Amino acid sequence: MAEEWATFGSDLHLDLHGPGLRTGLMDALREAVRSGRLEAGVRLPSSRSLAADLGIARNTVADAYAELVAEGWLTARQGSGTRVAQRSVPRRPATGSGGRPATPAARRARARPTYDLKPGMPDLASFPRAEWLKASRRALTAAPHEAFGYGDPRGRIELRTVLAEYLARARGVHARPERIVLCSGFVHGLRLMGEVLRAGGPPTSSGRRGRVREVAVESYGLEEHWALLTRAGLRLPALPYDELGTRTEGLAGMKGVGAVLMTAAHQFPLGGALHPDRRVAAIDWARSSGGFVLEDDYDGEFRYDRQPVGALQGLDPERVVYLGTASKSLAPGLRLGWMVVPESLVDEVVEAKGHMDWTGSALDQLTFAEFLGSGAYDRHVRAMRLRYRRRRDELVAAVAAHSPRTRVSGIAAGLHAVLELPAGQEQEVLRSAAWQGLAVLGLNRFRHPDAAPTHDGLVVGYATPPDSAWSGALAALCRVLPA
Amino acid sequence: MAEEWATFGSDLHLDLHGPGLRTGLMDALREAVRSGRLEAGVRLPSSRSLAADLGIARNTVADAYAELVAEGWLTARQGSGTRVAQRSVPRRPATGSGGRPATPAARRARARPTYDLKPGMPDLASFPRAEWLKASRRALTAAPHEAFGYGDPRGRIELRTVLAEYLARARGVHARPERIVLCSGFVHGLRLMGEVLRAGGPPTSSGRRGRVREVAVESYGLEEHWALLTRAGLRLPALPYDELGTRTEGLAGMKGVGAVLMTAAHQFPLGGALHPDRRVAAIDWARSSGGFVLEDDYDGEFRYDRQPVGALQGLDPERVVYLGTASKSLAPGLRLGWMVVPESLVDEVVEAKGHMDWTGSALDQLTFAEFLGSGAYDRHVRAMRLRYRRRRDELVAAVAAHSPRTRVSGIAAGLHAVLELPAGQEQEVLRSAAWQGLAVLGLNRFRHPDAAPTHDGLVVGYATPPDSAWSGALAALCRVLPA
Numbered sequence: 033m034a035e036e037w038a039t040f041g042s043d044l045h046l047d048l049h050g051p052g053l054r055t056g057l058m059d060a061l062r063e064a065v066r067s068g069r070l071e072a073g074v075r076l077p078s079s080r081s082l083a084a085d086l087g088i089a090r091n092t093v094a095d096a097y098a099e100l101v102a103e104g105w106l107t108a109r110q111g112s113g114t115r116v117a118q119r120s121v122p123r124r125p126a127t128g129s130g131g132r133p134a135t136p137a138a139r140r141a142r143a144r145p146t147y148d149l150k151p152g153m154p155d156l157a158s159f160p161r162a163e164w165l166k167a168s169r170r171a172l173t174a175a176p177h178e179a180f181g182y183g184d185p186r187g188r189i190e191l192r193t194v195l196a197e198y199l200a201r202a203r204g205v206h207a208r209p210e211r212i213v214l215c216s217g218f219v220h221g222l223r224l225m226g227e228v229l230r231a232g233g234p235p236t237s238s239g240r241r242g243r244v245r246e247v248a249v250e251s252y253g254l255e256e257h258w259a260l261l262t263r264a265g266l267r268l269p270a271l272p273y274d275e276l277g278t279r280t281e282g283l284a285g286m287k288g289v290g291a292v293l294m295t296a297a298h299q300f301p302l303g304g305a306l307h308p309d310r311r312v313a314a315i316d317w318a319r320s321s322g323g324f325v326l327e328d329d330y331d332g333e334f335r336y337d338r339q340p341v342g343a344l345q346g347l348d349p350e351r352v353v354y355l356g357t358a359s360k361s362l363a364p365g366l367r368l369g370w371m372v373v374p375e376s377l378v379d380e381v382v383e384a385k386g387h388m389d390w391t392g393s394a395l396d397q398l399t400f401a402e403f404l405g406s407g408a409y410d411r412h413v414r415a416m417r418l419r420y421r422r423r424r425d426e427l428v429a430a431v432a433a434h435s436p437r438t439r440v441s442g443i444a445a446g447l448h449a450v451l452e453l454p455a456g457q458e459q460e461v462l463r464s465a466a467w468q469g470l471a472v473l474g475l476n477r478f479r480h481p482d483a484a485p486t487h488d489g490l491v492v493g494y495a496t497p498p499d500s501a502w503s504g505a506l507a508a509l510c511r512v513l514p515a
Numbered sequence: 516m517a518e519e520w521a522t523f524g525s526d527l528h529l530d531l532h533g534p535g536l537r538t539g540l541m542d543a544l545r546e547a548v549r550s551g552r553l554e555a556g557v558r559l560p561s562s563r564s565l566a567a568d569l570g571i572a573r574n575t576v577a578d579a580y581a582e583l584v585a586e587g588w589l590t591a592r593q594g595s596g597t598r599v600a601q602r603s604v605p606r607r608p609a610t611g612s613g614g615r616p617a618t619p620a621a622r623r624a625r626a627r628p629t630y631d632l633k634p635g636m637p638d639l640a641s642f643p644r645a646e647w648l649k650a651s652r653r654a655l656t657a658a659p660h661e662a663f664g665y666g667d668p669r670g671r672i673e674l675r676t677v678l679a680e681y682l683a684r685a686r687g688v689h690a691r692p693e694r695i696v697l698c699s700g701f702v703h704g705l706r707l708m709g710e711v712l713r714a715g716g717p718p719t720s721s722g723r724r725g726r727v728r729e730v731a732v733e734s735y736g737l738e739e740h741w742a743l744l745t746r747a748g749l750r751l752p753a754l755p756y757d758e759l760g761t762r763t764e765g766l767a768g769m770k771g772v773g774a775v776l777m778t779a780a781h782q783f784p785l786g787g788a789l790h791p792d793r794r795v796a797a798i799d800w801a802r803s804s805g806g807f808v809l810e811d812d813y814d815g816e817f818r819y820d821r822q823p824v825g826a827l828q829g830l831d832p833e834r835v836v837y838l839g840t841a842s843k844s845l846a847p848g849l850r851l852g853w854m855v856v857p858e859s860l861v862d863e864v865v866e867a868k869g870h871m872d873w874t875g876s877a878l879d880q881l882t883f884a885e886f887l888g889s890g891a892y893d894r895h896v897r898a899m900r901l902r903y904r905r906r907r908d909e910l911v912a913a914v915a916a917h918s919p920r921t922r923v924s925g926i927a928a929g930l931h932a933v934l935e936l937p938a939g940q941e942q943e944v945l946r947s948a949a950w951q952g953l954a955v956l957g958l959n960r961f962r963h964p965d966a967a968p969t970h971d972g973l974v975v976g977y978a979t980p981p982d983s984a985w986s987g988a989l990a991a992l993c994r995v996l997p998a
Contacts, residue, residue: 164655
């Protein structure tokens with residue numbers, strides 16, 4: 033229970049001063065009851081211990097308990113503590129999964145290696161098909177006729193409205209619906225930003241924002257993203273990396289740089305969270321130089337051991353472009369992404385997006401709005417977090433047992449871990465992995481060409497394999513690690 | 516509350532059309548709060564019910580609410596709806612289109628109803644919601660897990676397979692699934708082709724395809740499409756037009772031209788079908804010059820008086836890029852389009868599309884595959900064809916009765932007609948249409964800047980108005996036509 037409460041605590045990104053704290057906690061408790069995760073009669077932790085788990089004031093928890101008792105969700109009785117009230121909504125049915133008729137695509141998929149531990153993909157078998165269909169029924173029923181027409185280039189207001197509320201609650205993002213621009217995933221958003229930065233701002237009373245020619249990137253990242261910005265005509269100097277994360281204080285010395293691309297909450301692939309000083313340094317740089325931080329919050333929902341690290345965007349919504357997607361939390365196939373854009377850039381982003389034809393499917397946007405607004409999204413994320421956390425723990429245990437000298441890092445969050453290898457062994461391990469039919473990637477393929485090598489390693493994505501293949505994948509991985 | 520809001524609605528004087536509507540609604544709500552007519556804490560009606568009271572789109576109300584929340588006039592909290600803020604002081608001055616005070620002229624214009632007879636939009640009220648939901652249930656059930664992952668950049672094979680059959684059967688297109696590339700609508704496809712043509716071909720054994728610098732276009736067309744190609748760095752010489760259609764034989768003399776954009780089956784907006792000789796001339800030019808025809812088959816399904824005119828692509832699949840969408844036959848909001856690409860261009864189009872992130876929603880693609888494969892699409896198109904044909908006949912009859920000298924042309928197909936006006940009367944008719952609150956477009960706004968004027972006219976889209984507004988729209992149209 034304790035560990036479950038620790039995870040439960042991490043469902044909330046709580047502003048430890050704001051009034052949203054108590055209501056956020058209450059929402060989360062209601063959801064836990066609704067979803068059946070807290071069953072009728074279950075005794076809740078004392079306000080003191082939950083307050084400690086969450087690192088918040090005990091009175092806040094006590095108040096939330098009291099209000100939920102008043103609302104009938106909980107009962108409080110002398111001596112028996114606070115419990116979930118007897119009348120409670122039945123647990124939602126499990127979502128569909130298991131054997132599907134094999135399509136050509138499915139048959140092609142089998143041609144892939146036996147075990148897939150490449151990072152970047154969630155567990156596709158867990159897509160909540162039944163809940164999604166419910167949401168799309170509601171969306172199709174409620175949609176006004178004009179929803180089927182050419183839409184607002186920012187995307188449907190219904191989704192932007194619930195997203196603003198969700199991002200504020202879950203990620204500490206300062207979002208207003210009119211500053212959210214929906215896109216078809218992170219890469220679409222990054223393409224748009226590349227265009228906007230490269231083009232420079234239109235003339236305004238306060239002058240004209242110059243064309244950006246350089247975007248600083250982290251020492252480790254995704255080559256595809258760098259290639260995309262390079263094609264947009266941008267140079268990409270790399271920022272050094274140390275145990276506190278990317279050395280953003282270096283930005284002050286990089287004169288040509290007009291923006292920086294960062295995975296602040298969970299560096300990809302190394303897995304660390306950017307140190308608070310470094311977060312502040314990035315924002316200070318942006319403010320003083322008029323630059324922008326492009327925040328790639330690719331798996332912000334999946335934090336296991338403590339409260340989620342809030343988005344950098346919360347520190348200065350006018351200097352940070354926040355980019356998020358449903359690709360890790362739900363599925364890449366939805367092609368649902370969102371940007372929270374500084375007010376000064378909204379018009380340019382919309383212009384780059386194209387006025388009518390890049391909105392993406394209105395029906396998917398309305399369905400996701402229902403899915404998010406109904407709490408189904410929070411339930412799904414919580415369920416997946418427990419599932420991924422279990423896999424992470426199994427990975428760590430297996431590696432410790434079979435390869436005690438191999439250090440596993442970057443495991444506090446996300447869907448992947450880094451296994452550090454003795455210097456010079458990466459290629460050899462990858463070769464034997466290939467022999468084992470194990471698809472896994474080396475750390476150095478994620479290193480920026482200009483960045484100094486730190487160490488060899490494997491980047492292991494533990495979310496992808498179906499349950500049936502998980503233990504086999506783990507065994508294959510252990511076989512290729514140094515004993 | 517209901518009557519109260521009905522009254523509130525009734526003394527809002529709104530221009531029921533365009534962005535002015537949201538602005539007007541916001542002004543009225545701000546005024547009601549300022550004047551104290553809406554007191555702090557008062558709960559506003561849901562966007563749906565206010566929209567119903569006012570007879571406007573729900574999205575417009577939701578958008579206005581969202582912006583007023585952002586400005587601090589209203590508050591929106593999960594569960595407690597939208598209320599007048601306790602301290603209704605704007606947090607920040609209204610910006611952009613959101614809070615712009617309506618001009619006196621706009622206020623005057625608001626008293627009158629508006630009928631929308633602009634071309635380019637199908638009847639959104641007829642979207643087959645129930646059938647679509649059935650298809651998406653089947654799609655969600657049958658989809659293999661990998662369908663939720665990153666897909667083939669060309670789009671789901673299931674949809675490309677049924678599309679290939681459909682396009683061959685219904686449009687005479689030579690299509691193979693591996694040469695179909697799904698996109699998010701015609702404009703997306705045209706953007707991709709602009710990039711590909713401008714970039715030129717990669718070196719091959721047979722040499723390198725040169726960079727295209729000029730794309731010939733028809734004398735009449737959509738400015739948005741021309742602007743898009745111009746932004747891609749292309750010059751757009753116009754081909755003359757006569758009673759046989761666009762004079763494609765002229766292409767032979769245009770040395771710099773590497774491609775031609777055509778609406779061969781149903782010229783937009785003039786409405787004629789390209790004469791067979793001109794079709795052959797276009798293909799001959801492409802073959803001899805190594806150029807390409809970009810065929811915009813925007814409403815090929817809607818032919819009323821005889822067999823549909825087959826796609827030009829059938830004449831030479833290696834020289835024609837066929838572009839089609841579900842935007843006219845179903846709804847633009849689906850953002851579903853497709854290209855049938857010459858084999859020599861597939862790789863470049865895929866490259867331009869971006870390898871993983873432009874596929875669009877896999878679920879929508881699978882749903883449309885079910886919708887198409889089950890015959891629901893054919894049934895829907897047949898039903899809409901009868902409906903649109905009836906409207907066309909009513910339009911022709913009404914014009915004949917009220918304005919016998921006005922010739923109606925381009926009526927053999929599609930969702931719009933051209934009403935020819937006596938020379939010099941177009942602007943005057945448009946002015947009185949505006950005065951009648953009738954939204955309709957003049958023919959000359961579709962004329963290429965370099966093309967010689969042919970005649971004045973109105974381009975009337977007869978698909979858009981809901982049934983309730985159709986007779987009123989017709990009456991308003993007849994009032995503005997010369998007697």
